[in-house]
Amino acid sequence: xxxxxxxxxxxxxxxxxxxxxxxxxSLSIARERVxxxxxxxxxxxxxxxSLIGCMSRPTSGRIRLSGVRPSWLPTGEGExxxxxxSLPERFLTDIRRHAFGFIFQQFNLVRGVSVLENVxxxxxxxxxxxxxxxxxxxALLERFxxxxxxxxxxxxxxxxxxxxxxxxxxxxxxxxxxxxxxxTAHLDSRLSRQFMELVxxxxxxxxxxxxxxxxxxxxxxxxxxDLVEMRDGRxxxxxxxxx
Amino acid sequence: MNRSLERxxxxxxxxxxxxxxxxxKNLSLLAIYIFIVFIIASVTFFTTALKREALLLLSExxxxxxxxxxxxxxxxxxxxxxxxxxxxxGVTAVTPRLWGYYFDPTTGANYTLLVPPAGTAVPGVVTVxxxxxxxxxxxxxxxxxLRSYRGESLLYTVEAVLSSESELIATDLVLMAAGDFQQxxxxxxxxxxxxxxxxxxxxELATVAGKIVERYPDTRxxxxxxxxxxxxxIFDWRGGMMIVLLMAAVFSFLVFAWDKxxxxxxxxxxxxxxxxxxxxxxxxxxxxxxxxxxxxxxxxFCLGVLFAFVHVFVFSAPIFAPALKGWAVxxxxxxxxxEVSPLQLAILFFLTVVPxxxxxxxxxxxxxxIDPDAAMRQ
Amino acid sequence: xxxxxxxxxxLIASVLISAMVLFASFHASHILKHWDRESGSELQLQLxxxxxxxxxxxxxxxxxxxxxxxxxxxxADTLHVQIAGAMCAVGTFNANSLGYPALALKIGNFLFAxxxxxxxxxxxxxxxxxxxRAKYSLLLVLALPIYLESLLVWRFFFGLKGDVIxxxxxxxxxxGQGTVSSELAGxxxxxxxxxxxxxxxxxxxxxxxxxxxxxxGYALAIVxxxxxxxxxxxxxxxFAPTFYELPHHHCxxxxxxxxxxxLGYLLYATLFGGAVAGMGCGVxxxxxxxxxxxxxxxxxQRRLALLCLLCYGLFxxxxxxxVLTSDFRLFS
Numbered sequence: 001x002x003x004x005x006x007x008x009x010x011x012x013x014x015x016x017x018x019x020x021x022x023x024x025x026s027l028s029i030a031r032e033r034v035x036x037x038x039x040x041x042x043x044x045x046x047x048x049x050s051l052i053g054c055m056s057r058p059t060s061g062r063i064r065l066s067g068v069r070p071s072w073l074p075t076g077e078g079e080x081x082x083x084x085x086s087l088p089e090r091f092l093t094d095i096r097r098h099a100f101g102f103i104f105q106q107f108n109l110v111r112g113v114s115v116l117e118n119v120x121x122x123x124x125x126x127x128x129x130x131x132x133x134x135x136x137x138x139a140l141l142e143r144f145x146x147x148x149x150x151x152x153x154x155x156x157x158x159x160x161x162x163x164x165x166x167x168x169x170x171x172x173x174x175x176x177x178x179x180x181x182x183x184t185a186h187l188d189s190r191l192s193r194q195f196m197e198l199v200x201x202x203x204x205x206x207x208x209x210x211x212x213x214x215x216x217x218x219x220x221x222x223x224x225x226d227l228v229e230m231r232d233g234r235x236x237x238x239x240x241x242x243x
Numbered sequence: 244m245n246r247s248l249e250r251x252x253x254x255x256x257x258x259x260x261x262x263x264x265x266x267x268k269n270l271s272l273l274a275i276y277i278f279i280v281f282i283i284a285s286v287t288f289f290t291t292a293l294k295r296e297a298l299l300l301l302s303e304x305x306x307x308x309x310x311x312x313x314x315x316x317x318x319x320x321x322x323x324x325x326x327x328x329x330x331x332x333g334v335t336a337v338t339p340r341l342w343g344y345y346f347d348p349t350t351g352a353n354y355t356l357l358v359p360p361a362g363t364a365v366p367g368v369v370t371v372x373x374x375x376x377x378x379x380x381x382x383x384x385x386x387x388x389l390r391s392y393r394g395e396s397l398l399y400t401v402e403a404v405l406s407s408e409s410e411l412i413a414t415d416l417v418l419m420a421a422g423d424f425q426q427x428x429x430x431x432x433x434x435x436x437x438x439x440x441x442x443x444x445x446x447e448l449a450t451v452a453g454k455i456v457e458r459y460p461d462t463r464x465x466x467x468x469x470x471x472x473x474x475x476x477i478f479d480w481r482g483g484m485m486i487v488l489l490m491a492a493v494f495s496f497l498v499f500a501w502d503k504x505x506x507x508x509x510x511x512x513x514x515x516x517x518x519x520x521x522x523x524x525x526x527x528x529x530x531x532x533x534x535x536x537x538x539x540x541x542x543x544f545c546l547g548v549l550f551a552f553v554h555v556f557v558f559s560a561p562i563f564a565p566a567l568k569g570w571a572v573x574x575x576x577x578x579x580x581x582e583v584s585p586l587q588l589a590i591l592f593f594l595t596v597v598p599x600x601x602x603x604x605x606x607x608x609x610x611x612x613i614d615p616d617a618a619m620r621q
Numbered sequence: 622x623x624x625x626x627x628x629x630x631x632l633i634a635s636v637l638i639s640a641m642v643l644f645a646s647f648h649a650s651h652i653l654k655h656w657d658r659e660s661g662s663e664l665q666l667q668l669x670x671x672x673x674x675x676x677x678x679x680x681x682x683x684x685x686x687x688x689x690x691x692x693x694x695x696x697a698d699t700l701h702v703q704i705a706g707a708m709c710a711v712g713t714f715n716a717n718s719l720g721y722p723a724l725a726l727k728i729g730n731f732l733f734a735x736x737x738x739x740x741x742x743x744x745x746x747x748x749x750x751x752x753x754r755a756k757y758s759l760l761l762v763l764a765l766p767i768y769l770e771s772l773l774v775w776r777f778f779f780g781l782k783g784d785v786i787x788x789x790x791x792x793x794x795x796x797g798q799g800t801v802s803s804e805l806a807g808x809x810x811x812x813x814x815x816x817x818x819x820x821x822x823x824x825x826x827x828x829x830x831x832x833x834x835x836x837x838g839y840a841l842a843i844v845x846x847x848x849x850x851x852x853x854x855x856x857x858x859x860f861a862p863t864f865y866e867l868p869h870h871h872c873x874x875x876x877x878x879x880x881x882x883x884l885g886y887l888l889y890a891t892l893f894g895g896a897v898a899g900m901g902c903g904v905x906x907x908x909x910x911x912x913x914x915x916x917x918x919x920x921x922q923r924r925l926a927l928l929c930l931l932c933y934g935l936f937x938x939x940x941x942x943x944v945l946t947s948d949f950r951l952f953s
Contacts, residue, residue: 013662121521476623479624483628593692
């Protein structure tokens with residue numbers, strides 16, 4: 001599904017404070033499986049996650065996707081794989097919007113805006129009709145038991161509710177891949193286990209899930225298919241080429 | 244096509260909601276913006292309205308007036324000149340005019356004294372404008388006292404008060420007979436203040452004027468078109484000067500706007516970061532900022548213009564009147580005719596909205612290019 | 622110099638537009654020098670962000686250019702009162718030798734900027750920045766006439782002297798009157814109008830030809846450009862006098878006034894719109910071979926060609942209706 005070859009991401013290149021967040025990582029994320037990136041904080045998990053999710057571009061190395069066919073690509077070219085490394089931002093965003101859904105550590109909901117609006121946000125620039133977006137958002141809220149909260153402002157939600165709103169928002173464009181960064185950092189154990197049950201249901205629906213976490217409830221869960229261990233921006237040696 | 248329209252609509256909706264959410268924060272900017280539009284709109288409305296009033300005053304004026312100069316100053320002109328000018332080809336009529344100003348020390352007012360042409364006025368009898376009547380509490384058949392050049396008091400019977408319809412033009416007018424006028428000001432008979440000249444073909448005005456100067460080198464013909472042109476230029480120049488002075492204010496407003504746009508609050512920065520991370524693209528955020536600018540500019544522009552309109556046309560521009568009226572042109576109590584032309588609005592747009600927009604381009608772009616992964620690293 | 626508020630507005634606008642273009646071309650030259658699409662370096666990422674800045678600046682510059690073009694004509698029309706011998710905007714532009722060059726440059730720059738934005742639009746739809754070098758090189762070329770235009774506008778207005786009564790002498794007019802020519806000498810009316818109709822017809826024919834997949838759009842672009850020129854010439858020599866019903870009033874600006882229901886705005890909008898769309902078709906033509914544009918270009922060109930045809934069609938319709946319904950005959 002997602003193939004990284006020799007990917008490096010550095011910041012402040014050429015300056016005294018240059019540092020490499022991710023160095024020379026080659027990795028393949030398999031389709032319809034749950035992959036967990038495990039490692040201490042500062043090990044480059046989040047940066048790697050943002051590279052996988054087409055959110056930032058690598059300083060060097062290449063990233064290819066398979067199974068994604070954006071409408072703007074002329075037919076007959078790159079049938080199997082699409083190299084997204086050097087795509088202009090608007091195309092990369094287009095892919096990201098449709099292929100990836102993001103769940104953030106801090107949930108990243110927009111304050112002062114209702115639950116429903118928050119869920120609809122990622123779909124606004126796609127040019128879909130508002131009615132269609134609203135219908136989809138309402139269905140998702142229904143599914144996560146938030147239908148009664150649709151008009152509430154997000155600041156007033158509990159941690160568990162806020163995360164479910166964030167999950168609903170990640171699913172609004174029906175993505176192929178769900179990406180979660182430390183999803184259980186702000187949840188108690190009960191809610192964390194509930195989250196993992198949701199992850200299982202996503203996999204059952206055919207979604208690929210990538211999670212960065214150092215929480216044992218996540219990486220030790222039985223449903224994890226692939227475990228990738230990171231340290232100092234590189235893959236830990238034993239896990240260099242999983243699956 | 245439909246998709247891009249929907250995209251515009253969706254983003255516009257979100258922009259307006261965000262603005263309302265943060266209305267307190269944008270209020271100071273909006274207030275200053277409105278004030279800037281208001282000031283400049285007031286200047287342009289007021290000068291244009293004054294110009295129009297002046298033109299209105301001139302609409303009755305003769306096409307050409309001939310004055311005599313003596314030692315470089317305006318002097319009385321002999322009726323002989325009138326006969327000579329009437330003989331010039333193309334001139335249809337020459338009317339000697341008698342008029343002047345009279346300062347009334349008791350009320351502190353200035354009256355315009357005028358001898359109507361063709362001797363329609365009876366000696367000892369005057370017709371007064373509505374303003375004069377109001378000032379002195381006169382009605383028909385009352386007596387109007389005027390002090391002559393020697394200081395003696397002369398009494399005239401008021402025959403009629405001019406209707407208030409013509410107030411604007413005739414409010415300070417006193418119409419009297421030629422003999423009374425000459426007696427009042429010690430003016431010798433056979434002389435006029437100036438000559439009104441009519442010419443059959445308006446295209447020949449310049450040629451006729453040339454011939455008059457050639458024949459009488461001590462005269463100065465003045466064409467109505469020149470007076471119009473001069474008024475136009477003087478009022479425009481005054482308005483322009485005011486605006487040049489106001490540009491300093493506009494400039495400080497721009498610095499403020501730039502600062503406001505560049506200094507995104509942590510909350511806004513976070514919000515744009517979130518939007519970028521969940522699938523908004525730089526272009527989408529730029530569009531959001533574009534709509535934001537449109538909403539702010541549109542409301543500031545409309546409110547500023549509205550306030551200026553009320554200021555100038557309802558309250559007769561108390562803020563600018565002293566600076567812009569200059570000479571004691573116009574009569575105490577009258578309202579300027581309300582009229583706003585597309586040109587004035589276009590000028591306003593270029594002096595306020597365009598600089599504001601330019602000042603916010605770079606800050607908006609900076610905000611829009613926040614990295615999408617910034618939201619992940621907090 | 623005439624210190625009219627509108628003149629100030631125009632001067633400020635010209636400085637702002639030039640500054641925006643200068644800023645944009647500074648970034649463009651930076652991009653041309655350092656562009657490396659394959660690289661993921663921070664420099665390259667920054668350059669890619671800068672492309673958004675340049676597009677935004679140019680889009681606003683074009684908008685302001687269009688508005689200030691309208692303002693310039695409007696101002697010229699207002700100022701004629703202050704210039705001895707000027708009867709309308711024509712006289713103001715004629716008041717010194719820079720009026721018409723400034724106006725012509727402004728129109729030309731507007732057309733150019735429109736074409737550049739079409740190129741930019743196409744480039745944004747290719748997933749590998751296909752036109753980046755072409756469009757930024759063109760931007761650097763386009764910048765020069767824009768600076769020149771600002772210079773001319775400034776010098777035109779600074780050279781403009783209002784004729785005002787001075788205290789020493791009231792007879793300035795005798796020197797002023799007659800020196801400013803207040804009429805545009807038109808070309809021979811019928812051949813010019815004929816040339817325009819021929820151009821409009823050829824545009825239609827080439828559109829049909831283009832729609833059937835023939836040609837790349839070069840011919841259409843050239844004919845659209847020529848038709849634009851013929852349209853302007855025919856407006857001056859034939860259509861305007863027909864609208865005014867005055868055989869010797871060739872002024873192209875009076876059409877904009879309220880007496881003629883501001884019809885001029887619609888006429889010129891269609892003429893300018895048609896020219897930009899038609900010539901835009903040709904600007905895109907050389908890039909047919911680029912794979913990342915193979916889906917967008919034909920679609921965009923068809924759109925532009927259609928827009929060009931609709932614009933010219935509307936123009937033709939309006940002027941023809943007027944010619945047919947007016948009792949006035951230029952040659953009777």
